Amino acid sequence: MNTQQLFWYGVSKDEIPAIAFGGGAGRGRDLLAPSDLLTDNAIAVGYAATTSYAYTYKPPSVFVMRESDAIESLSWIRVYAPDTFPLSQFARVVSDNEWPLFEKDLLSEVSGRPDRWASIVLGEVLAQGEPDSEIGRIPxxxxxxxxxxxxxxxxxxxxxxxxxxxxxxxxxxxxxxxxFVRRPVSTTDLEPVWALAQSSIDHALSAKDAVEVVVNSAHAYQRNVESRTGTSSPKITDYKELYGDSAEERVLAFQKLVASIEASRSTSVTTVATLAAAAFLVGRGTSHSFLLRKVPALAPRAFAWFGLIASYVGVRGWDPQWTRAAKGLEKQIRAGFDWADPPSADICWIEYSWLANKFSNAQPYAEIAQTTTRTLSIEVVPGSTCQFRLVATEPTKVPKNETNPSAARSVRETELQAILDQFMSLATKAGQILGTSTSKPASSQGSLPLSKTTPPSKPSRSKKSSPKYPDS
Incomplete structure (x- = not known):
């Protein structure tokens, strides 16, 4: 559904809670755009013309906020109407500065090549995942x-x-x-891959041609953007066996290339692309992607370039596991978009941007209802969502003897009682040995019996008040 099928009302921030829960519209209907309504109102609310619910229930489709008032509006909503924050749980939220980018109709047919992008996404999935992940087992x-x-x-x-x-x-x-958890592959690493993915090459290439295009483009990017000097990257053309018909020779050539990369310690874009190209040539397709793990330091970035090469070759160079995974991801890329549908993300960009700048801890993120545990999905632009994993906070470590307060207290009391019993037993023995008596003056002291000829005096039995303890 395009933006021309939305109709608009202007509202103040005080009216947002009722609007969000579908309680009705505001003032000043405008069938064209929200821009005129925002001159007198902090927020414009868009309703889908095709939405058909009960007469008393009218959920909104889009909230458009003046970017200059967004901080005040979002702060007010979070404090005074927390049950409606974030607004993304009700409808999309965009700023007035970005809305003009959506005013034209959505394309009736998809642009670009979703099948190629699916291969690139799969390469990044392998890059961002566990080192020993198998394609067939990756969700x-x-x-x-x-x-x-x-x-x-x-x-x-x-x-x-x-x-x-x-x-x-x-x-x-x-x-x-x-x-957010830091990822093995950054957007900077992916920039050259993305640029090549948007190239004008529309037909499928052979493995040899795809490798040549990708490696040469990586070298040009390194020379023009990175401007790196020093150790040179290994050249894939120096390993002619990679292009031969013998699978064994191709594997041996790949091993020689890996040894050369490890010796040079090069981490340049050209080196990474060359490693990905060599693994692709070994299997003459995607079947030997696991070879990239032989260079752990470069493997994550190399998987992204491997996906790019696979996207140029197309389905004829994909093994069954790669094909199933790539086509499954392609369905997600090609999924439809409608302004009448609520966003599937946990939060829209304008709300995330405000929280990220307003707060320094992760507590505001944790308070948001999350689709998946310990993650936050952000709608970067309408229809495009990215999921980020939250950094886990370490739980406070409690000493073992304090994990159960009542049990710890019982152990301490038992130990104290045992110590007291031992002390009283030793005191009784000492009294018997020293022959002390309460009737003697304080200045008179007994002497230790160094000889058995002088028996110790026994304590008087006539005093009932003195406690009697058994010998131990």
């Missing part, structure tokens, strides 16, 4: 936790390069949030 839901998925969705749904640039910028901003 497809992990695609939403990659940086490539929201960009692929953005480029597929919206015919607007400015929106794609905005999506990349926001991903970089969220990546720097220390309350």
């Amino acid at each position: 497809l839901s992990r695609g939403s936790a990659t940086f490539s998925m929201p960009l692929a969705r953005c480029l597929t749904l919206h015919d607007n390069e400015k929106l794609a640039v905005l999506c990349r910028e926001r991903l970089r901003m969220a990546e720097t949030d220390r309350r």
